[in-house]
Amino acid sequence: MSVIGLSLLGFSTVIFLIAAMVAKTWGIEPTLGKLVVTLILYSLGNLIMLRLVRDFGMSVSFSLSAVIQLIAVNAVAIIFFGEKLSGIQGIGVGLAVVAVALITLGPALAGK
Numbered sequence: 001m002s003v004i005g006l007s008l009l010g011f012s013t014v015i016f017l018i019a020a021m022v023a024k025t026w027g028i029e030p031t032l033g034k035l036v037v038t039l040i041l042y043s044l045g046n047l048i049m050l051r052l053v054r055d056f057g058m059s060v061s062f063s064l065s066a067v068i069q070l071i072a073v074n075a076v077a078i079i080f081f082g083e084k085l086s087g088i089q090g091i092g093v094g095l096a097v098v099a100v101a102l103i104t105l106g107p108a109l110a111g112k
Contacts, residue, residue, distance in 0.1 A: 005056055012048040013068050015041055020073050024081055060104060067100035 019041035026034035052061040074093055077083040085093065102109075 015045040063104040
């Protein structure tokens, strides 16, 4: 993945994180404004993802985005919103990271 691709992936992750944070605040205190901002942010993030899919393929783009967002959203939920994961949930997150890593790296590890 090129520097531009990594930059777009990082930018989309930041947008999705902000969208998730606004969605969480909407969940705590629903307002139409928060809902509209959430929808706009998720739409913008997905438009960036469309560019990544075109440039790098669907499997690589969405797999990398999924694992980065999984880690980042959990970190934000724990650090900023005081949420907690049980031991089983933490293991599930860890296994999800491993699963996405295997999907992403699978072809290279298999020599294809």
